[in-house]
Amino acid sequence: MATSSSAIRTLDKSGNEITTVGFTRFGFDSEVPIDVLRSLYLRAHYVTTASSSDTKEEHLEEQALHAQFSKGHVAYQSKSIYHPETQSISYTTLSRFPPVKLLAPSKRKRVLVTGGAGFVGSHLVDRLMVLGHEVTVLDNFFTGSKTTVSHWVGHPNFELVRHDVVEPFMIECDQIYHLACPASPPHYQFNAVKTIKTSFMGTLNMLGLAKRTKARFLISSTSEVYGDPEVHPQPEDYWGHVNPIGPRACYDEGKRVAETLAYGFHRQDGVDIRVARIFNTYGPRMNPFDGRVVSNFIVQALRGEDMTVYGDGTQTRSFQYIHDLVDGLIALMNSDETRPVNIGNGDEFTIGEFAELVRDIVENVQREDGEEPRRVNIVYKPMPTDDPQKRRPDTTRAKQVLDWEPRWTVRMGLEEMVRYYKAKMAEGGI
Numbered sequence: 001m002a003t004s005s006s007a008i009r010t011l012d013k014s015g016n017e018i019t020t021v022g023f024t025r026f027g028f029d030s031e032v033p034i035d036v037l038r039s040l041y042l043r044a045h046y047v048t049t050a051s052s053s054d055t056k057e058e059h060l061e062e063q064a065l066h067a068q069f070s071k072g073h074v075a076y077q078s079k080s081i082y083h084p085e086t087q088s089i090s091y092t093t094l095s096r097f098p099p100v101k102l103l104a105p106s107k108r109k110r111v112l113v114t115g116g117a118g119f120v121g122s123h124l125v126d127r128l129m130v131l132g133h134e135v136t137v138l139d140n141f142f143t144g145s146k147t148t149v150s151h152w153v154g155h156p157n158f159e160l161v162r163h164d165v166v167e168p169f170m171i172e173c174d175q176i177y178h179l180a181c182p183a184s185p186p187h188y189q190f191n192a193v194k195t196i197k198t199s200f201m202g203t204l205n206m207l208g209l210a211k212r213t214k215a216r217f218l219i220s221s222t223s224e225v226y227g228d229p230e231v232h233p234q235p236e237d238y239w240g241h242v243n244p245i246g247p248r249a250c251y252d253e254g255k256r257v258a259e260t261l262a263y264g265f266h267r268q269d270g271v272d273i274r275v276a277r278i279f280n281t282y283g284p285r286m287n288p289f290d291g292r293v294v295s296n297f298i299v300q301a302l303r304g305e306d307m308t309v310y311g312d313g314t315q316t317r318s319f320q321y322i323h324d325l326v327d328g329l330i331a332l333m334n335s336d337e338t339r340p341v342n343i344g345n346g347d348e349f350t351i352g353e354f355a356e357l358v359r360d361i362v363e364n365v366q367r368e369d370g371e372e373p374r375r376v377n378i379v380y381k382p383m384p385t386d387d388p389q390k391r392r393p394d395t396t397r398a399k400q401v402l403d404w405e406p407r408w409t410v411r412m413g414l415e416e417m418v419r420y421y422k423a424k425m426a427e428g429g430i
């Protein structure tokens with residue numbers, strides 16, 4: 001097994017090295033070393049029984065890619081074995097779980113994460129687990145995947161339940177992060193009725209649970225509640241500009257009604273609610289084929305395919321890295337703020353500029369890895385109906401009430417995500 005660990009240095013917006021993510025806010029410590037998290041999302045999923053020298057070389061390369069990040073956390077690597085001759089895998093669990101904090105019972109929370117096997121959910125779960133809490137994941141695996149959290153299966157603090165939130169669910173818990181809902185436009189439009197049903201009935205069921213158990217309830221709302229905004233950047237008191245009958249309505253109107261439900265339960269029944277309006281977020285474990293712009297662009301550039309810009313590429317988005325979002329969600333959950341709070345990064349790009357940035361970063365990473373990059377073309381495709389023209393969060397409230405602001409530059413986050421997809425490709429996962 002390769003032991004190279006020339007770890008990649010990640011610098012934050014002020015030029016300081018990022019070695020940990022999280023912080024202590026409102027008496028809740030969310031800080032964990034970034035290497036431990038990386039060892040979970042950048043770990044190799046299996047080792048190969050090398051029958052040919054070719055396979056062995058490929059495998060060593062792939063191990064080296066993972067090792068660059070995980071600084072030798074090999075103790076937590078899977079020992080599953082891939083047999084190339086028969087194209088089969090002998091699965092094992094992790095050789096050892098990563099250490100989790102030993103918390104006093106008064107500090108240990110029982111946390112329910114709906115949609116915990118999705119992109120955002122799985123990173124939140126990793127963080128809460130390493131911090132020493134008891135975590136239950138509910139997921140119907142429609143867009144989430146068991147593999148995103150399978151490294152915790154069997155841990156005494158962890159439980160994974162296949163369940164669809166449109167059906168009621170009962171459990172004792174202290175905090176509920178309600179994330180369950182497809183989030184990528186092609187996925188949420190695939191079955192529009194199911195999407196709005198998930199937002200409405202799922203949120204109704206989980207608010208009912210919060211009411212019964214007196215758990216604190218955080219809903220993951222979205223920048224899409226602002227629709228195609230006429231105010232820029234978007235503050236939380238902007239009511240939005242949403243087409244109630246368009247193809248995006250199942251998601252944006254669904255999230256708006258979910259917020260309405262949350263405030264209904266808050267006012268009528270005293271449910272302790274938190275509302276996070278999440279802006280475009282990207283990072284490892286995003287499904288490479290979920291159709292959103294960051295995953296599409298990186299996968300296209302890595303495969304040497306044309307990068308598809310929709311419309312003329314003048315529409316804008318502001319992109320936040322997953323660890324900043326998780327910091328913001330945990331800070332909000334543990335704060336006293338019951339008003340909606342935007343969680344997003346203010347670095348705004350036109351989609352045309354963003355395509356060029358992603359292409360440059362992919363080429364740089366390929367060069368650093370000693371490969372000859374092949375310049376891909378940027379091509380233009382029709383603009384989807386009701387695609388918002390501009391989007392940037394006003395994060396004044398998050399700064400004031402949570403003392404939170406994004407630390408990751410878009411470049412740093414993209415580099416890590418490109419390396420993650422590269423490693424997945426080397427492993428045959430893409």
Ligand SMILES: O=c1ccn([C@@H]2O[C@H](COP(=O)(O)OP(=O)(O)O[C@H]3OC[C@@H](O)[C@H](O)[C@H]3O)[C@@H](O)[C@H]2O)c(=O)[nH]1
Nearest residue numbers: 183185222280291292293294296308309310315351387
């Ligand atoms: O291949 C692509 C994909 C997307 N795009 C464009 O890139 C922009 C961003 O598209 P995405 O699909 O990534 O995301 P959107 O901003 O449209 O929606 C997102 O908003 C916030 C979240 O709540 C959701 O995750 C998602 O709905 C859009 O203008 C889209 O048309 C491309 O130009 N090319």
